Amino acid sequence: MKKRYAIRIQDRNGFERKVPLGNAAVLGRQNHCDIVLADEMVSRLHLRVESLDGQYWAEDMGSSHGTYLDGVRIKRILWEPAAVLVIADGAYRLTLVPERLQASESNMSAILSTAQQLTGDFDLEHLLQKSIDHLLRLSGQDRGFIMIEAGGNLEVFVQRNIAPGSGDEPYLSMSSVQKVFDTGEPIWISDVSTNEALKAQKSVADLQLMTIFCLPIAVKGKNIGVVYLDSRHITDEILDRNAFEAIVGLCAVAIERTRLAEEGQRNRQLATVGSVASDIAHDFKNVLFLIGGHAELLSNLCSDPETHYHVEQIQASVDRLTALSSEILGIARSNVSEKNSVNLARVLGEEIAKWQIFAKKNKVLIAGNGPDCNVCIDLQRFVSAIDNIFANSIESLVNSKVKGKIEVTWTPSAKGVIIKVADNGKGISKKVINKIFDPFFSHGKAFGTGLGMTAVKRFVEIHNGNIDVDSKVGKGTTITISIPNSDGKLQECPSLNSQESAPSNGKTKK
DSSP: OOOOOEEEEEETTSOEEEEEOOSEEEEESSTTSSEEOOOTTSOSSOEEEEEETTEEEEEEOSOSSOEEETTEEOSEEEEOTTOEEEETTTTEEEEEEOSOOOHHHHHHHHHHHHHHHTOSOOOHHHHHHHHHHHHHHHHTOSEEEEEEEETTEEEEEEEEEOSTTSOSSOOSOHHHHHHHHHHOOOEEESOGGGOHHHHTOHHHHHHTOOEEEEEEEEETTEEEEEEEEEESSOOOOSSOHHHHHHHHHHHHHHHHHHHHHHHHHHHHHHHHHHHHIIIIIHHHHHHHHHHHHHHHHHHHHOOOHHHHHHHHHHHHHHHHHHHHHHHHHHHHTTTOOOEEEEEHHHHHHHHHHHHHHHHHHTTEEEEEEOOOOEEEEEHHHHHHHHHHHHHHHHHHHTTOSSOEEEEEEEEEETTEEEEEEEEOSSOOOHHHHTTTTSTTOOOSOSSOOSOHHHHHHHHHHHTTOEEEEEEETTTEEEEEEEEEOTTOOOOOOOOOOGGGSOOGGGOOOO
16 A cells, blocks of 8 residues: 655644645645645745655745755755755744544545635636646546536536546546536546446546546535546545545535626626716717718718728728627616517528628628527617627638638527527637626737627526537637527417518528
8 A cells, every 4th residue: 555644744833733745735825835834934835745656855946945954955855754844944844754644634634725725816717727736636636627517518627637648538428427417426436446337438448547536516505517536546545535525515615606706797897887888878879970970971072092091991990989889888788678579580581691791701601590480589689699799700710711601590499499600710719718708808809899798698698598609729619599488488489471581691491
C-alpha cells in the first residue's frame, strides 16, 4: 500500500494542525492556495510541495521571507520525512509526517479546506476550475470533468487531465453519467476489476481505467450537474465516500451561489439599460429621424459622387444608432409584452425573404423548412430576435472559405414549437459562449452593440421558453429556441388555410 503523508503545521504561538497531502499543494497567504497560512510574513504564494515517484519535493516560490532547512534558505529540495521547514522567519514550522491521519481528522480537514478554497468572489469558470483541481487533489484521480445542465443537456464546462494519454473526453458512457444526473445515485467504483459490467465497456477497457467516481452536483434537492473522476490506478483512498460527497455538496453550493451572483449582475445591468432608455432613447430616435431625413434630402439634391459618399456614411451611422436605440428600448420594456396568435411559417418566410438579398451580397444562402402552425408571441420582439440571430450568422460567414448556409427549421409539438437556426460559420469558443447573453458583450464584430443576444434572451424569458446555443469553432453554430403554448395546455398548433402559408422564399413544406 502506498504510504500516506500529511504536513504538520505549527505556528509561532505553538498551535498545531495536520493537513493531508495529495499529489501537489501550494501554501501561502492568498486564500486561493491549497493550504492557507494567514501570517502577514508569509508571501501570497510561498511554497509548493509535490509528489514524484513516492517522494515529496519542496520548492520556495520566490517568497519575500524565504523557506529554510537547518538554517539554509532553500530553492527546491527533496523533503525527507521528519525534516522541519521553517518559513517566514519562524512564522510556521512544517514537518512531513509519514503517518496515516485518523479518518475523522482527515475528513474534517479536507472539508474545512474545501470551504476555505471556495470562499471569495469568483466568476463561474474560475470557480469550476478551482473545484475540479481541488477534487482531483483530494481524490488522487488522474482525470476530472465537471458537467453542468444547460438547455436540457449535460455539458462539460471544465476538465483536467493529469496523466498523459488519458484522453480529452469523459470516456465513461454518457448514458451512465446521465443516469447519475437523473437519479442522484452516484457511481463509486474504487476497483473496476471487481465490476464485470464496467470491465466489459470498450471505453473503460481502452483507457485501462481502474477507478471511477461520478457524483451528482445538487442544490436544494435539485441536480444541476455531475462530477466525474477516474484514474488508471487503484486509489488508496484518503477520504471516505461520505466526506467526499459532502465536499461535492460544498462545491454545488458555491457553484449555485456564483450563478446567482452572475444572474444578479446581469439583472442590474439590464436595469441600468432600462433606466437610461426611459430617459433618452425616445428623444434620441426622434433626432436620428431628423438627421436621416435631411441626409436623404441631400442625397436627392446633390449629384456630386463625393457628396453622395459622405451622405451614405451619415445614413449608415444613423441606421446603426437607430438599431442600437431600438434594442435598448426593447430590453427596457421589461415584462411588457403584446402577444398575439401568428402564423409562424408566414412570419419566418417573410424574415427569410427580407434577409435573402443582404445574405446573397455576402454569398450566403438562407433556407427555411417547416409546416404552417400558430404560435402566440410578441411579434415585434420575435422579429427583432430573429433579425439579431440572422445578422450574427451572416457575420460569421463573411469571408468564409466554405459556401455559407443558414438553415431555419420550425417544428410544432404538443407543448409548443421549436425553432432552430443553424449556420456553418466560424463558430464560438467555449470561453465566449458563456458570455454572449451578457449586456454590452460583443465579440468579433466591427460595429457590434453587445445587446443583440441580450434581446434574444429577453424574448425567450418573457415567453417562458428556453434557448440553447451549440457551437464548435470552425464548424458552425445552432441556436435552438423552444416556445411553449401560452395557455400551458398540451395541444397541437392548429393548421391554417393554404392562402396564409409562407411565401415560396421560405421553402416551407406541409
